[in-house]
Amino acid sequence: MLICKYTDPPLTQKEQEELQQKKNNKESYSEPISDFDITNFVTKFTWNGDSEQAARKLEFEIIHNTINKDSTFTALDLKIGGFIYLFYSENETSKPVEIFEGRIFYRKRNSNTFTFSFICYDDMVYLAKSKVQMLFDGITVTDAIKQICNEIGISIAQDIPQINTVVSFIADGKSCTEVFRTLFDYTKADTTNNPNGEDYTAICLNGDVTIIKKGELIENYIATDLTDIDSSEHSESIESMVNRIKSVDDNGNVCQVFTNEDDVTHFGMIQDIYKMQPPKENETVDNIKMAKSRLKRLQDESSIKAVGNIQCITGYTIEVQEEQLKGKFFIKSDTHNFVNNMHTMNLTLEYLPETPEVANIKQQDIATPVFKSSKRKKNTSGGNGSLKVSQGLSTGFDAWGGTSMNNGRNGCAEAVGKIGSYYSPFLAQQCTDGVVGVPSMVANADSAGLLEDFSASDLQKGDVIVYGNDDHVVIYDGNGGYYGNSSSKNVVLHGKNYNSLGTPTKIIKASKG
Secondary structure (H helix, E strand, O other), X not given: OEEEEEEOOOOOHHHHHHHHHHHHOOOOOOOOOOXXXXXXXXXXXXXXXXXXXXXXXXXXXXXXXXXXXXXXXOOOOOOOOOEEEEEEXXXXXXXXXXXXXXXXXXXXXXXXXXXXXXXXXXXXXXXXXXXXXXXXXXEEHHHHHHHHHHHHOXXXXXXXXXXXXXXXXXXXXXXXXXXXXXXXXXXXXXXXXXXXXXXXXXEEEOOEEEEEEOOEEEEEEEEEOOOOEEXXXXXXXXXXXXXEXXXXXXXXXXXXXXXXXXXXXXXXXXXXXXXXXXXXXXXXXXXXXXXXXXXXXXXXXXXXXXXXXXOOOOOEEEEEEOOOOEEEXXXXXXXXXXXXXXXXXXXXXXXXXXXXXXXXEEEEEOOOOOOXXXXXXXXXXXXOOOOOHHHHHHHXXXXXXXXXXXXXXXXXXHHHHHHHOOOOHHHHHHHHHOOOOHHHHHXXXXXXXXXXXXXXXXXXXXXXXXXXXXXXXXXXXXXXXXXXXXXXXXXXXXXXXXXXXXXXXXXXXXXXX
């Protein structure tokens, strides 16, 4: 059985003042309705969700009339923006469980049928309709979701699961749910914290946003044609197939190609483009896995009409034993109908094989990706060494941070020369002379009287740290970190710990000259 309750939307400042004035003048007034049971007025409920839609929706219809037509009828005034709470209980003695909490977004009166229809959405609708401009800089997916919800003023579950995938990107005018999808794409591509490639989704439970593992099995429930299922359908399609992905860098160069050759042979080629993400320190995103995740195969879709079960909602998985459907199925969409004390449901399902077929993906490595900074370059030819150290470092990294060097993964000396050219006459000369080898730069520093053995106590902001036997160089940031080229990531970045790069052996005192 269902129990439906209604609460008026909060009063505006003007409405509060008008209400108080009526009280003061002892005029007749109506207090805002709160927690009012409207169950007996409702003729039918439709409660649904879809994996392509963020919010769950509740539609219901109440009987309605006017005093002019029926003086004995008590008419309900359910306002736009009002709160609707729907509870379900197995019987009159069992404790009701909340299955929906949301607001009225739409209402329509039909005088011919004496009904009033309403459409409500849970709080995920505010995240779907709201856009954000946010920078996520080395934070976890869970913290990013909390940051987004706080921005829009949506409450978050106390026990929201922790997803430790670290991300760094700009959400530029995207809806909150679009950003959520990006975050979960990153999570799937995180081979460190999510080696099994598990997928997640955000939903609203009891009015709070939380994260669930996509495809979590509903236990102790099997839909069968003997007890639950009324009818079923099954279809197959290649309309959404993608069997070749080209990965391109910031310059539009094709760097890698991933092809499902069997699907290309069998169905013909359908290609998509993946724009590679510039690597950032401490980020746990895998460009190769991200690209492969865009490959789509033949899609099968099934549907059943069955006796209702409130646990069967989008995002979860159920077991089915039916004439043409057997196994575990992911719920892609659900519609629950409650009419005349009868609960039925229509579920759209996707089959989940016990042993998923692993596609044979051919990978072609064509070129090393080159990334540009998203910032506008003020002077990409380098500086003349005239700025003070702090200003010069800031200007140098603003010009070159996030880019790949001409010498690619071996561009550490090139990066040091270019960044340091704005405050150090010595590094400006190295940049102008095109010095790109660490041994050459070290020898030139020795000739200029700027080279000394490494001592942490002698390090100053702007100095160049030399590692090993003149193997690698970076610029000290004055706070334990460094600016320099990452050989593994092929990009200039700002690192947090210079000791993580190896054993420092020398210092080029670029802070002094």
